[in-house]
Amino acid sequence: MIGCSLFTLSLLSLVLLVLPVQSQVQEFPWARPISRVGWTASTNSFQTGFEASRALDNNFTSHWLSANSPTVDPVLTIDLQRLHVVTGFSHLPRPGLTQTAVITKHVLHVSEDGSLWTLVAQGFYLSDTTLKYSFFTPIPARYVRLTALGEMSGNPAVSVAEIQVYTPVPAVNVTDFRPVPPSQGRWGPTIQLPIVPAAASLTVDHVVVFWSAYRTDEFPGGTGGTFTATYDLSSRDIQSFEVTNIRHDMFCPGTSIDEQGRVIVTGGNDAPRTSVYNPATGGWTSLSNMNRGRGYQSSATIGDGRIFVIGGSWSGENGNKHGEIYNVTANTWARLDGCDVARIQTDDPRGPYSSDNHAWLFPWRRNLIFNAGPSTRMTWFNVTGRGSWREGGMRGTDTDSMSGTAALYDAEQGLILTTGGCTRYSSAPSTRNAHVIQLGIENQVPSVTRIPDMSHARTYHNSVILPNGNVVIIGGQFFARSFQDSNSSMPCELFDHIARRWTVVAPLSIPRNYHSVALLLPDARVISAGGGLCGRGCIWNHPDAQIWTPPYLLTSSGGEAARPRIVSVSGTALRPGATIRITTDVAARFSLIRYGATTHTVNTDQRRVVLRTTASGLTYTATLPADAGILIPGPWMLFALNEAGVPSIATTIRIVLG
Numbered sequence: 001m002i003g004c005s006l007f008t009l010s011l012l013s014l015v016l017l018v019l020p021v022q023s024q025v026q027e028f029p030w031a032r033p034i035s036r037v038g039w040t041a042s043t044n045s046f047q048t049g050f051e052a053s054r055a056l057d058n059n060f061t062s063h064w065l066s067a068n069s070p071t072v073d074p075v076l077t078i079d080l081q082r083l084h085v086v087t088g089f090s091h092l093p094r095p096g097l098t099q100t101a102v103i104t105k106h107v108l109h110v111s112e113d114g115s116l117w118t119l120v121a122q123g124f125y126l127s128d129t130t131l132k133y134s135f136f137t138p139i140p141a142r143y144v145r146l147t148a149l150g151e152m153s154g155n156p157a158v159s160v161a162e163i164q165v166y167t168p169v170p171a172v173n174v175t176d177f178r179p180v181p182p183s184q185g186r187w188g189p190t191i192q193l194p195i196v197p198a199a200a201s202l203t204v205d206h207v208v209v210f211w212s213a214y215r216t217d218e219f220p221g222g223t224g225g226t227f228t229a230t231y232d233l234s235s236r237d238i239q240s241f242e243v244t245n246i247r248h249d250m251f252c253p254g255t256s257i258d259e260q261g262r263v264i265v266t267g268g269n270d271a272p273r274t275s276v277y278n279p280a281t282g283g284w285t286s287l288s289n290m291n292r293g294r295g296y297q298s299s300a301t302i303g304d305g306r307i308f309v310i311g312g313s314w315s316g317e318n319g320n321k322h323g324e325i326y327n328v329t330a331n332t333w334a335r336l337d338g339c340d341v342a343r344i345q346t347d348d349p350r351g352p353y354s355s356d357n358h359a360w361l362f363p364w365r366r367n368l369i370f371n372a373g374p375s376t377r378m379t380w381f382n383v384t385g386r387g388s389w390r391e392g393g394m395r396g397t398d399t400d401s402m403s404g405t406a407a408l409y410d411a412e413q414g415l416i417l418t419t420g421g422c423t424r425y426s427s428a429p430s431t432r433n434a435h436v437i438q439l440g441i442e443n444q445v446p447s448v449t450r451i452p453d454m455s456h457a458r459t460y461h462n463s464v465i466l467p468n469g470n471v472v473i474i475g476g477q478f479f480a481r482s483f484q485d486s487n488s489s490m491p492c493e494l495f496d497h498i499a500r501r502w503t504v505v506a507p508l509s510i511p512r513n514y515h516s517v518a519l520l521l522p523d524a525r526v527i528s529a530g531g532g533l534c535g536r537g538c539i540w541n542h543p544d545a546q547i548w549t550p551p552y553l554l555t556s557s558g559g560e561a562a563r564p565r566i567v568s569v570s571g572t573a574l575r576p577g578a579t580i581r582i583t584t585d586v587a588a589r590f591s592l593i594r595y596g597a598t599t600h601t602v603n604t605d606q607r608r609v610v611l612r613t614t615a616s617g618l619t620y621t622a623t624l625p626a627d628a629g630i631l632i633p634g635p636w637m638l639f640a641l642n643e644a645g646v647p648s649i650a651t652t653i654r655i656v657l658g
C-alpha cells in the first residue's frame with residue numbers, strides 16, 4: 001500500500017511538474033506562442049531570488065513571487081521589445097504539491113508604448129493549479145501587463161513560473177494589421193470566469209447567471225452539486241459559488257424562464273431533478289422531480305405558464321422520453337405520453353441516447369408547441385389531456401440538424417430561422433443550411449423556404465435575436481467534434497431578416513463550440529461564453545465570455561451611435577392583449593424580446609414580438625398580442641429603435657397571467 005501511494009505521489013508530482021511545461025508551449029488552432037528571445041520582465045513587487053525575469057527564464061522551477069505586502073497589487077509587465085499582433089497570454093503558477101500563490105482575480109492590459117494601456121481581459125482564472133490562459137481580440141502591442149487582484153487561498157503573494165504571449169493563427173503581420181471595421185460590430189475585452197459556463201440565463205436583476213457542472217471544468221458527475229457564477233452587467237462584479245443544497249448536478253439540463261422571471265432547470269446529470277434559480281435571492285432551490293429522468297431534453301414555457309419538456313435520453317433510461325408538463329404554481333409534473341418522443345428523433349446511429357436531444361420547441365398560439373427540429377420531420381404538440389401531436393411536415397430538404405439553431409425572430413408572424421447542425425451528435429460535417437419556417441395556421445403544415453446558405457458551416461453555434469429582427473450567429477465548427485476546437489468557424493455572421501441574406505461580422509478570438517452559450521443583453525449587446533467542460537487542464541475549456549457590440553451601436557468611425565431612450569412606460573406588469581403606452585425622446589418603433597436561458601445551442605425562451613403602434617407626439621400606444629402563446633408570460637426586454645435602427649437600452653416588462 002505504501003509503495004503504491006508513494007508511486008502515486010511521484011506520478012502526481014511528475015504530472016504537476018512536467019505536464020504544464022509541455023502544455024505551456026501549446027499551439028492552438030487560433031493562436032501560437034511568440035518566440036520570447038530578448039524579452040524582459042519587470043514588476044513592482046518581488047522577493048529576493050524570485051525576480052520578474054524568472055517568469056521568462058525557461059525554467060519552470062524558478063518563478064516570480066510577489067512580496068508579502070497586501071497593500072500593493074502585484075504587477076508583472078513583459079516587454080516584447082517590438083510590436084506584435086497579440087491575441088493571448090498564458091502563465092503557469094509556480095509548481096508544487098501544495099500549491100499556493102495562484103492568481104485568480106486579475107486584469108490584463110497591453111500597450112504599444114508602455115504608457116497608454118488597453119484593457120484586454122479581466123475577471124477570474126479557474127481556482128486551480130493549471131496553466132492560465134487569457135485570449136482576447138487581436139491588437140498590436142509591445143507590452144503585456146498582468147495585475148494580480150486575488151489569490152486562490154487568499155494569500156498575499158502570487159507567483160508566475162513562466163509566461164507565453166500568443167499571436168493569431170493565421171499569422172497577421174503587424175504592419176498589415178487592420179482592426180475590424182465598425183460595420184462588423186466589435187468584441188469587447190474578455191471577461192474571465194471562475195467556471196466554464198456551459199449554461200446561462202439573463203435575470204431580471206440584469207445579472208447573467210452561468211453554471212457548469214459538479215466541477216468548474218468537467219462534466220461527468222451526477223454528484224449533486226453545481227458551480228454557479230454570476231456576472232452583474234452594471235457593476236461587472238463576478239461572484240461564484242457551489243450549489244449543493246439542491247443535490248442537483250445541473251449539467252446539460254432543460255432551461256426555461258417562468259412567469260416570475262425565475263430560471264427553471266430540469267434534469268441533466270442528476271436526471272429527474274428540477275431546480276429553480278430565483279434572482280430575488282440569488283440562490284437555487286428544489287422543485288418536484290420529473291416523472292422521467294432526462295438529460296439533453298428541451299424545455300419551454302408555454303402560453304398558460306406551464307413548462308413542457310420532451311426528449312433527453314442522455315440521462316436516465318434510454319428511450320421513451322415522451323412529453324411531460326410542469327405546473328409551476330402547483331409544483332407538479334404530469335405525463336403527456338401522447339406527445340410522442342418518436343416524432344422528434346433524428347436518425348442518429350446511436351439511437352435515442354443521441355437522437356432525442358435538444359429539440360427546437362416553439363410554444364405558439366392556442367397552447368400548441370411547434371417542434372422545428374433538429375429532426376427533419378416537424379411536429380405540432382398539443383398538451384391537452386394526456387397530450388397529442390399533429391403532422392408538421394418536413395423542414396424542406398434539410399438534413400437532421402443536431403446542435404444547429406432555431407430562432408423565432410417574429411413570433412406573431414411565426415417566422416423561425418434555422419441554421420446549420422449535423423446529421424449526428426458528433427464526428428460528422430456540419431451544414432451551412434438555413435431555412436425560414438413560416439408557421440401560418442397552428443396545427444397546419446407550415447411553409448418552409450430555403451434561404452441562402454450561411455458563409456460557414458456550423459454545429460454547436462448559438463443564434464441570438466437582435467431588437468431589429470436580425471439574428472447573429474456565433475461560433476460553431478464546420479466539422480462537428482465535441483470537446484475540440486479544430487475546424488472552428490471563427491467568423492460570425494448576421495442574418496438580415498428583411499433581405500434574408502447573410503453578412504460576415506467580427507470574428508471570434510476565442511472558439512465557441514460544444515457547450516458554448518450566447519444571450520442578448522438589455523443594452524442590445526450580445527454575450528458569448530464558454531465551450532469545453534472537458535476536465536482539468538483541458539485546452540478546450542473556455543472559462544470566459546466576450547460581449548459583442550452590434551454594428552447598430554457604432555458610427556462609421558467607430559464611435560458610439562446616439563441611442564434613443566425610453567422615457568416612460570405605462571406599466572411594467574402587463575397581460576396579453578393589454579394596451580401599453582411608451583414615451584421616448586425621439587421618433588421610434590418598438591420590439592419586445594423575451595429574456596433568454598440557454599445551454600447546448602437551445603434557447604426556447606428568446607423570441608421577438610414587433611409592436612404596432614399609433615403615435616401622439618413621442619407617446620406611442622400599442623395593443624399587445626392577445627394570445628399568450630405568442631407573448632409567453634415572463635420577463636421581456638422592450639426596445640425602442642430610432643429611425644436609423646439604433647436600439648435603446650431595454651426597459652423590462654413582465655407579461656403576467658390573470
Ligand SMILES: *[C@@H]1O[C@H](CO)[C@@H](O)[C@H](O)[C@H]1NC(C)=O
Nearest residue numbers: 049054058059060061062063
Ligand atoms: C531552475 O531553477 C531552479 C530554482 O531556482 C534552480 O535550482 C535550477 O538550477 C534551475 N535550473 C536550470 C537548468 O537553470
Ligand SMILES: *[C@@H]1O[C@H](CO)[C@@H](O)[C@H](O)[C@H]1NC(C)=O
Nearest residue numbers: 084171172173174175176177
Ligand atoms: C511584415 O511586413 C513588413 C513590410 O511588408 C516586412 O518588412 C516584415 O518583414 C514583415 N514581418 C514579418 C514578421 O513577417
Ligand SMILES: *[C@@H]1O[C@H](CO)[C@@H](O)[C@H](O)[C@H]1NC(C)=O
Nearest residue numbers: 304305306327328329330331
Ligand atoms: C396549475 O395549478 C394551479 C394550482 O393547482 C391551478 O389553479 C391551475 O389551473 C393549473 N394551471 C394549469 C394551466 O393547469
Ligand SMILES: *[C@@H]1O[C@H](CO)[C@@H](O)[C@H](O)[C@H]1NC(C)=O
Nearest residue numbers: 366368382383384385388443
Ligand atoms: C388540443 O387537443 C384537445 C384535446 O384533443 C382539443 O380539444 C383541442 O382542440 C386541441 N387544440 C388545438 C389548438 O388543436
Ligand SMILES: *[C@@H]1O[C@H](CO)[C@@H](O)[C@H](O)[C@H]1NC(C)=O
Nearest residue numbers: 478479481484485486487488
Ligand atoms: C479539421 O480538424 C482535424 C483535426 O481534428 C484536422 O485534421 C483537419 O485538418 C481539420 N480540417 C481543416 C480543413 O482545418
Ligand SMILES: [Cu+2]
Nearest residue numbers: 219252515600
Ligand atoms: Cu453536453
